Amino acid sequence: MHKTYLLDSLDELRRHLAQSHEIYQVVPQSDGARADFHWQQVGGGNWPDLVEQKPLQSPKSFFFAEQEPLYVFDGETFEEVLPTPMPFVLFGVKSCDLMAIHYQDIFFEEDPYYQARRKQGLLVGVDCVTPCEQGFCQLVNAGPSVRDDTADLVLHPLDGQRWMLVVLSAAGEQALHGLALEEASPEDLHQRWENISHCEQSFPRYPYILEGIDKLNQHAISDEFWQQLGIQCLGCSGCTTLCPTCSCFATRPIESASSQQTSVTQVRFWDSCLYESFQREASFHNPASEAGQRVKRFWYHKFSDDFVPEFGRYGCVGCGRCEATCPGVIGVHSVMKRIADDA
Amino acid sequence: MLNLTPVPIKIVDCYDDGENTRHYQFAIQETEQHLSPWLKAESGQFFMLCLPGVGEAPFTFTTLPNAQGDFRALVRRMGSVTDALFQCGVGDIIGARGPFGRGWPMERLLNQRILIVGGGCGIAPLASVINQLIDSQQFIQLEVVYAARNQAALMLNPERARWQHLIPIFNVVEDMAGLSDGEFYPGTATGILPKVLHTFGEQPDTVLLAGPEAMQTAAAEYLVAYGIDPKSIFLSIERRMHCAVGLCGHCYLNEKYVCSHGPTFSWAELLQYDIAC
Numbered sequence: 001m002h003k004t005y006l007l008d009s010l011d012e013l014r015r016h017l018a019q020s021h022e023i024y025q026v027v028p029q030s031d032g033a034r035a036d037f038h039w040q041q042v043g044g045g046n047w048p049d050l051v052e053q054k055p056l057q058s059p060k061s062f063f064f065a066e067q068e069p070l071y072v073f074d075g076e077t078f079e080e081v082l083p084t085p086m087p088f089v090l091f092g093v094k095s096c097d098l099m100a101i102h103y104q105d106i107f108f109e110e111d112p113y114y115q116a117r118r119k120q121g122l123l124v125g126v127d128c129v130t131p132c133e134q135g136f137c138q139l140v141n142a143g144p145s146v147r148d149d150t151a152d153l154v155l156h157p158l159d160g161q162r163w164m165l166v167v168l169s170a171a172g173e174q175a176l177h178g179l180a181l182e183e184a185s186p187e188d189l190h191q192r193w194e195n196i197s198h199c200e201q202s203f204p205r206y207p208y209i210l211e212g213i214d215k216l217n218q219h220a221i222s223d224e225f226w227q228q229l230g231i232q233c234l235g236c237s238g239c240t241t242l243c244p245t246c247s248c249f250a251t252r253p254i255e256s257a258s259s260q261q262t263s264v265t266q267v268r269f270w271d272s273c274l275y276e277s278f279q280r281e282a283s284f285h286n287p288a289s290e291a292g293q294r295v296k297r298f299w300y301h302k303f304s305d306d307f308v309p310e311f312g313r314y315g316c317v318g319c320g321r322c323e324a325t326c327p328g329v330i331g332v333h334s335v336m337k338r339i340a341d342d343a
Numbered sequence: 344m345l346n347l348t349p350v351p352i353k354i355v356d357c358y359d360d361g362e363n364t365r366h367y368q369f370a371i372q373e374t375e376q377h378l379s380p381w382l383k384a385e386s387g388q389f390f391m392l393c394l395p396g397v398g399e400a401p402f403t404f405t406t407l408p409n410a411q412g413d414f415r416a417l418v419r420r421m422g423s424v425t426d427a428l429f430q431c432g433v434g435d436i437i438g439a440r441g442p443f444g445r446g447w448p449m450e451r452l453l454n455q456r457i458l459i460v461g462g463g464c465g466i467a468p469l470a471s472v473i474n475q476l477i478d479s480q481q482f483i484q485l486e487v488v489y490a491a492r493n494q495a496a497l498m499l500n501p502e503r504a505r506w507q508h509l510i511p512i513f514n515v516v517e518d519m520a521g522l523s524d525g526e527f528y529p530g531t532a533t534g535i536l537p538k539v540l541h542t543f544g545e546q547p548d549t550v551l552l553a554g555p556e557a558m559q560t561a562a563a564e565y566l567v568a569y570g571i572d573p574k575s576i577f578l579s580i581e582r583r584m585h586c587a588v589g590l591c592g593h594c595y596l597n598e599k600y601v602c603s604h605g606p607t608f609s610w611a612e613l614l615q616y617d618i619a620c
Contacts, residue, residue, distance in 0.1 A: 001409030073395040079437055080348040111590060221610045251585045253396045264395040268585070271592070281583045281592060282400065282422025285556070297595070306598040311509040 002148075003173070004189060007163040010155070011047050013089065014180045018043055020123060022088040024062070026055045039090070049153070050092045054132045054319060058089050058097045058244035063117045067269040069298055070221060074263045076274055081265070082112055085120045089175075092126045095143030096135065096317040097149035100244030101206040106311055109246055113268075127150035129195045131203045134320030134333060137207055138200050145196040156192045184203035186268070197322065212336030213303045213314070221339055223292065229335065230291030232328040237272035239322035239331065240298070245315045248273055273297055299335060345588050349393040349438030350377050353526075354431055355413065361498035363420040364464065365429065367406065371412030372436065380616075381408040381442060383620055386472040387579060387607045388451065390441025391587050392416070392424065400424040402466035403501070403603070404442070406505045411580040417498060418548035424503040443587040444606050447472050447516050447551055448577060456547035458539065462532050462554025463491060466499050468579045468606070477509050484547075486511045488539055490532035490554070493518035513539055533561045536569075546571060553579035560618065563610040580605050582614070 006076055007013055014023055022041055029036040037055040039062075069081040093101070101123065108114035128137075128144035137143030146154040152172030160243040163273050166182050167173050215221055240246040250271040253264045271278065274294050280286040290295050301307065302316040316332065323331025356368040371378055382408045384390075393399045400422065406415035420429050431437065450471070457476065461469045466489055476482050487506060491497045493516060506512050515528045515535045528535055532554065540546065550566055552559045559578045566576050582594030582601040589603035599605070599618040608616075 009430075073393075073438065076436060077351060078349045078393075080346070108590065110588075112344045112346070115344065122465050132348075247590070249585065250591065250593070251399065253398060266395075266399075268591075270587075273592060273595070279583055279595075280470075281581065282425070285581075287556075287582065304598065312597075 003167040005165040005167075005176075006158075006184050006185035006188065007165055007181070009157075009161060010050065010091075010163060011186045012046050013165065013179070014042075014137050017091075017122070017124075017175060020175075022086050023091050024059075024088060025091045026051055026053075042091075048085075052127060052128075052130065052132075054094055054096075054135065054321075057242060058100060058319065058321070059093060059242050060104070060246075061098065062088070062090060062121060063101065063114050064108065064247060064249075064270075065113070065117070067267055068113060070266045070268055072263050072265050073146060074112055075261060080109055080112075082116045085117050087120050089122045089124055091124045092155065093123055093146060093148070094132075094319075095125060095146045096137045096319040097244055098123060098125045098146055099137075099142035099313075099317045100319075102147075102150040103245050103311055103313070103317070104247060110308070122153075122171060123151040124155060124172075125198075125224050126155045127157075127192070127196060129157060132320070134323045135318055136203065136206050136239065136320065136332075137318035138203050139206060140314055140316055140318040142313075144199045144203075145192075149219070150250050152300050155343065158188060158195075164192055167190075187315075203278070206336075206338045208340035209332070212339035216299065216303050217305050221296075223332045225339070225342075226296040227290065227292035229295045229330055230293070233274060233291055233295050234328050235276060235291065235294075236327065237274055238325040238327070240272040240274060241270065242321040242325050243302075244317060244319060244321075246270075246272075246304075249279075259283070265324060274300070292321070295330070302332075346566070347440065347586065347588070349391070350439045351436050352435050352439045354435050354437065355370050356433060356480075360417065360500055361419075361464075362495040364417060364498050365420075366413045366415060366417050366499070367428075367441065368406075368413060368594075371408065371414075371439070373412070373549075375443065378408075378412050381412060381414070382410065384408055384414070384442035384477060385446030387446035388442040388444050389467055389468075389587070389602075389606060390416075390443065391584070392418075392428065393438030393440065394424050395438060397427040398424050399440070399585070401443075401581075403579075403606075404500075405467055405470040406474070409469055417464060419464045419498075422440075428582060444602055445604065447607055448549070448609075449475075451456055451549050451575075452476065453481050453482060456545060457482055458486055458488070458543070458547040458550045460488040460532050460550065460552045460554070461490070463496060463557040464498055465496060465505075465552075465554025465558075465579070467553075469551060470499055470502055470605060472551065473474040473506060473510075477506065483541060486513070486539060487537060488513045488515060490515040490517075490534050490558070492516070494521045495499075511542065532558055533565055536562065536565055540569060550576045551579075552576065556580065556618075563613075567610065573614060574609050576610040577607050578610060578613060579607050580618075582606075 125146035152169040154166040279288040351372040408414040585591040594601035
């Protein structure tokens with residue numbers, strides 16, 4: 001049984017965590033140009049409200065950096081460059097994004113760069129109590145409630161201003177040390193599951209997603225269908241950039257010169273399996289030369305049973321960001337609907 | 344935890360061996376501690392060659408690292424990394440990471456009838472296994488097919504000349520201009536298989552293939568039709584790689600990564616992964 005507490009407001013908790021951590025939270029885009037939300041460091045006594053909306057970018061880059069150095073060559077030796085971030089809290093991570101971090105934790109288990117960041121990060125999740133636009137986390141076991149093994153602490157909005165705080169890990173419990181909190185009552189716990197149940201029932205059904213997954217795993221989708229999608233795909237990498245479980249990267253060297261010496265830093269940066277050059281070799285042999293092959297690969301990586309033994313789940317966490325960003329209308333809803341209808 | 348940082352290696356020696364191809368000897372410039380993983384290298388595994396300021400690319404060992412950290416690799420000039428390597432000279436320091444991946448199934452080769460087929464620079468990942476077998480003499484029968492486009496593209500010439508005295512070697516060349524019929528056969532690797540298989544008293548127990556993917560799959564399909572079990576045919580698959588440790592995603596083959604699950608695969612596995620040529 002997890003320890004559960006009540007909070008009259010989130011400020012006391014954030015103030016406490018801020019004594020030992022940098023705090024990051026999703027905030028509205030500051031220029032107000034469009035309705036968007038993004039992760040930003042917060043503090044200084046000015047704590048923004050938790051927003052219900054899902055940020056356009058998942059917190060993927062906090063652990064798997066968009067670009068980072070791997071090692072430096074000084075002309076004679078190669079020196080590993082590991083990141084050294086301050087302890088930080090991601091405050092209010094949605095259940096789908098937490099499941100994606102859990103997925104990446106497994107994938108990058110032996111990666112020293114990812115793990116150097118990950119061990120500094122405390123995850124404070126938040127249950128969703130209303131379905132989000134294009135989200136279908138309940139169909140892929142990623143939400144709307146935060147799953148037990150994906151966060152350190154969980155927030156749940158009760159009635160009015162009160163919040164429930166659920167402790168899921170030893171790190172979460174340690175982070176609360178010194179904070180006097182009132183324990184939640186059985187009625188409060190009941191309220192949490194009532195709210196979550198109501199949220200689950202409020203999601204649109206999206207039967208075509210389950211049908212699409214089924215057809216994909218039965219290999220019942222024609223090559224012509226993938227080729228047609230390939231023609232529509234611009235190869236812009238919007239979906240792979242925003243997808244919280246996409247993790248492909250490439251490497252390249254960057255030279256820097258000082259008065260003493262020239263050194264070379266090998267960096268890695270996000271890459272996309274949808275790029276034509278992704279598998280192209282120096283000989284120009286390209287096992288994925290057709291766009292249809294690449295699009296097929298992307299969707300198999302998200303929904304194929306072949307990947308389940310390693311990760312215990314599909315690669316998709318149901319956030320719907322691919323649908324929101326794709327200029328070619330081949331996000332998850334569009335593709336699954338077409339697969340269900342006519343693939 | 345994985346280590347993605349190279350160790351310095353010195354270019355000890357190199358000589359031209361085939362069109363745009365050089366055979367290099369490298370020496371690892373590191374302590375005993377850094378050397379120990381390299382001493383466990385297996386035939387068929389690969390390493391990443393790191394040209395600082397240019398990039399990294401995978402190559403196989405033609406000779407595995409010895410106790411002094413010396414090893415050899417055949418390098419064909421093909422892209423920016425190999426271009427830069429060809430600009431380097433003996434004594435220059437570059438980098439290497441490895442060894443990586445799954446080598447040839449050596450335990451399956453012990454006291455068996457073995458057929459080895461290499462095409463073009465695909466002979467490189469086969470060189471150390473051929474040498475190991477010849478040196479140990481622990482086989483019933485060992486025959487090698489080597490296929491090249493033309494005379495200029497023939498590689499590992501000194502090694503093949505040595506093997507020629509010790510085991511049957513079938514050198515097959517598509518364009519025979521400048522070559523004599525007695526020493527070379529006209530045609531392709533797959534084309535000569537009926538003749539080679541006829542020389543085996545019983546059909547080969549294990550076949551190792553390396554070279555262009557289309558050649559390997561055509562040969563594998565022929566061998567299966569001949570009656571050899573797909574589980575007894577092994578291929579070495581080439582893919583673009585950045586990390587070599589199963590993370591960057593570039594070398595995917597269905598749900599597998601060539602760098603960590605391969606580069607050697609049985610034909611039975613590859614049929615399951617629906618390999619595309």
